[in-house]
Amino acid sequence: MLNLLLIEDDLDLAETLVEYLAIEGLRCDHASNGMSGLHFIHQQHYDVILLDINLPKLDGLSLCQQIRTEGIDKPVLMLTARDQLEDKLEGFRAGTDDYLVKPFELSELVVRCHALARRRSGQIKRLTCGDLEMNLTDRTALRDGHLLHLSPTSWRLLEKLLRASPEAVSRRALEESLWGDNIPDSNSLKVHIFNLRKAVNSGFGSPLIHTVPGFGFVLRETKHETPH
């Protein structure tokens, strides 16, 4: 879920926006002047910052410039009634990422927020299954929030299984994805699966890696038990 910060001195407009954004499933804090907005930004993480230009205490352009020189690289979307070309150019010069002229359609604001957030943090490609999450870009794997320690091959195995999930993967396919054409004739795969199981299930309740007898393995949250 996205986490936004709205910096806007028109309280009516702010309230409307926050409410609407909530309906659309976006959390949104609100600051009513520039200094307060700056404070919020330093305090907490936001995916996108919605910034009015006419603000008391510290105007939007200065605020934007300031956080940029501070090295804060958060996406900024300026919301303002100023529709002249020179205003826009000034906004971008100050370091904004997008510029929307009031009055605007709420739904356009929402999709632009998503676009901005995706470009910055959404470039991260992640695979998940239950409480297991694999982050391809920073190459970390987490189970229930805890960092897992995976060897290179364990990593590749898990990636393959996760990509296929909830489908099962045959031994053959797994071996091929690890070794290509020349597959060792030993039980190497078994050992790697074993290690992977140990790493993924270490201390956690339900196992995620299940074996499919006579075929291969699956990664899925709950395996249907059929009492017999």
Place this chain on the structure above:
Amino acid sequence: MLNLLLIEDDLDLAETLVEYLAIEGLRCDHASNGMSGLHFIHQQHYDVILLDINLPKLDGLSLCQQIRTEGIDKPVLMLTARDQLEDKLEGFRAGTDDYLVKPFELSELVVRCHALARRRSGQIKRLTCGDLEMNLTDRTALRDGHLLHLSPTSWRLLEKLLRASPEAVSRRALEESLWGDNIPDSNSLKVHIFNLRKAVNSGFGSPLIHTVPGFGFVLRETKHETPH
């Protein structure tokens, strides 16, 4: 210098645009239909893609969707005469990053291009990660307020890692950013990483530079460790 691709079937408009962009110092290739545009994208690196929606062969929306599903994450800016809300929403749904309605001011297009391309391409003058901060203008690096002494290559290494942070960087990419095409076949990178570590971690508690086994390195604040 930015490298753009314009996909637009109106040849007059295209020519005008390309010329104007050249004046502003932006290189711009031109494709006159969707299929050709796709070909260009696969062929070469672009910083931003300018995309018309009404296109012969393959329309802009489909093209955008397609490259997104291919995992191509380049910034896309849609240029179109369609100004209705629903058109815009459709554009963003297809995965565009920005949407500009014709006719538009050329200078606005330029600043939006820069905004889209800015992220990893250098305009940011100050990079930080935790208590580490790097000031590109006066070429100083501080850790917890203390000045770090970095050799030129250590500096370049750190900059590369910092720009990518919190993403991991492969050994290959690091070597290429240091030496370009002719990479030494020795363990030079190892030594430089070692020196950089010494400089960055000198006397401080948590290390910031982590190795990703079998891949490369990351710069990030320490994550939660597993309870064994």
Place this chain on the structure above:
DNA sequence: CGATGGGGTTAACGGGGGGTTAACGTGCCT
């Protein structure tokens, strides 16, 4: 019953990835 075979577990070994150190050369500064 014992044989068989698929799957799980464990430990030993060996190579290599990665870390560390020092020597050498080169350019620069005095």
Place this chain on the structure above:
DNA sequence: AGGCACGTTAACCCCCCGTTAACCCCATCG
């Protein structure tokens, strides 16, 4: 010349990790 900073290279060490071969469990079947 001498000193210094820096990049490169080679040598060395350690321990992780992949491989392998055992062994174990247990189901199925003759």
